[in-house]
Amino acid sequence: MDTNKPAKPAQGLLRYLESRKNLAGCALGLVGLALTFAGLAGAYWPFVIAGLYGAGALIAPPERPAAPGFADAVAQLDQLRDDFATLHGYLGEVDLPPAAAGKLTELNGLIAVLLEPGWVTDALAVDPEAVHSLSRAIRQDIPESVDTYNRTRWWTRLNPGTESPERHLERQLGLLFDEADAIATALREVESRRQQTHTRYLEDRNGAP
Structure with missing residues (x-):
């Protein structure tokens, strides 16, 4: 004691x-x-x-507990990058049909670009909704889609004639790619507006019509 x-x-x-x-x-x-x-x-x-x-x-003002300190967006993206590497290792061990494997390769390539350290993640860090979407895709949606496919495929062999699990997997990966592509499009539009704003600033500074 x-x-x-x-x-x-x-x-x-x-x-x-x-x-x-x-x-x-x-x-x-x-x-x-x-x-x-x-x-x-x-x-x-x-x-x-x-x-x-x-x-x-x-x-005297009342005492208040200190607000909890959470990881900032940059730290969250660092952790997300590590989780993506873990997911990549898992996906390398599963056997997928060619069409789904191709869609998964496209999806992983896009996510890898979005998580590339540098100005891309700097832009991503200021959009918490985009970070949340990527986190959900990496930590939940992609592994769930692949794992569900593997389990359903096994049951389909015992009970043929049902809807193809390969088709479901392709649709799921296609939808996830669309979500990631929407994030990339939004980031590109932000940079485009920034460029246009700078152009207008230079034109106004120089009296251009």
């Missing part, structure tokens, strides 16, 4: 002694003490000091 841990009441007392309310109360209590030494508090000096301390404790 650890006997070095302070009791909870002692912890609460220590927290109060360090609190804003106690510090503000002590500050006004010192004012009351100064009034007492100056002879202005009279016989009621204990009540003056106690009253000023209480007033200081009441007007």
Whole structure:
């Protein structure tokens, strides 16, 4: 048993002694003490000091817990890049039909470009929705699509004649590619607007019609 841990009441007392309310109360209590030494508090000096301390404790701003610090967008993209490498290793071990494998190659290539360190990820970092979409694709949608295909394919062999799992996989990968392509298009449009804005700025600066 650890006997070095302070009791909870002692912890609460220590927290109060360090609190804003106690510090503000002590500050006004010192004012009351100064009034007492100056002879202005009279016989009621204990009540003056106690009253000023209480007033200081009441007007002090309440304590608030520190806001939690979460990873910034750059750190999130670094982690996402590591997760994408893990996903790539998993996909290298699965056997996919040629059409789906081709769509997956296109999808992975696009995601790799979007996660390439440099100005692309700098632009991506300021769009939390885009980061969320890529995170969902890498950590959930792509592995789920491939794993579901593998499991469904096994059951289809036992029960032929049902809808082809290959077709579902191709459609899923196609939809995921469209989502990633929409992110790339949005980033390209942002850069295009930035270029146009700079052109207008130079034209206005030089008095161009």
